[in-house]
Amino acid sequence: MKFTTIFAAALAATQGAFAADIQKSVIVTYDMSTPDSIVNAAMDSIKSAGGIVTHEYKLIKGFSAKAPEKILHSVQTWGNRYNALIEEDEVVSVQI
Numbered sequence: 001m002k003f004t005t006i007f008a009a010a011l012a013a014t015q016g017a018f019a020a021d022i023q024k025s026v027i028v029t030y031d032m033s034t035p036d037s038i039v040n041a042a043m044d045s046i047k048s049a050g051g052i053v054t055h056e057y058k059l060i061k062g063f064s065a066k067a068p069e070k071i072l073h074s075v076q077t078w079g080n081r082y083n084a085l086i087e088e089d090e091v092v093s094v095q096i
Contacts, residue, residue, distance in 0.1 A: 022069045023051070025089040029062035034082040039063070042075045042084070064089055 030039055043053050043063055051067030067075075076086050 023066050024069055024072060025054075025064070025066050026072060027062065027064045027087050027089050028075065028079075029057075029060055029085045029087075030079065031083045032061050034061055034079075034084075038079065038082055042079065045075060045078075046071055 028042060039061060043056075043065070046053060046065050046067040049068050049071035051065050051071060053063050053065045055064045057063060072086055076084060078084070079086075
């Protein structure tokens with residue numbers, strides 16, 4: 001009886017911990033004058049927070065990623081000086 005109570009409490013705590021880290025697909029872009037070290041630091045912080053960089057752009061300065069929502073706020077704050085823009089990655093369609 002005691003084991004099931006402990007197991008249920010551990011399971012509830014685990015679910016609560018994972019619920020806080022909602023993953024979002026985003027596109028992060030910077031001005032072309034932004035140093036590469038700033039972009040690399042943003043990608044490294046996303047990776048260290050458990051996110052994935054899905055694509056690095058070559059024509060524009062930026063990348064796409066799937067990252068926890070909490071780290072995206074930090075990346076936005078760090079990038080304010082360099083006009084960082086974080087947009088949700090979503091499907092766009094055109095109907096004529």
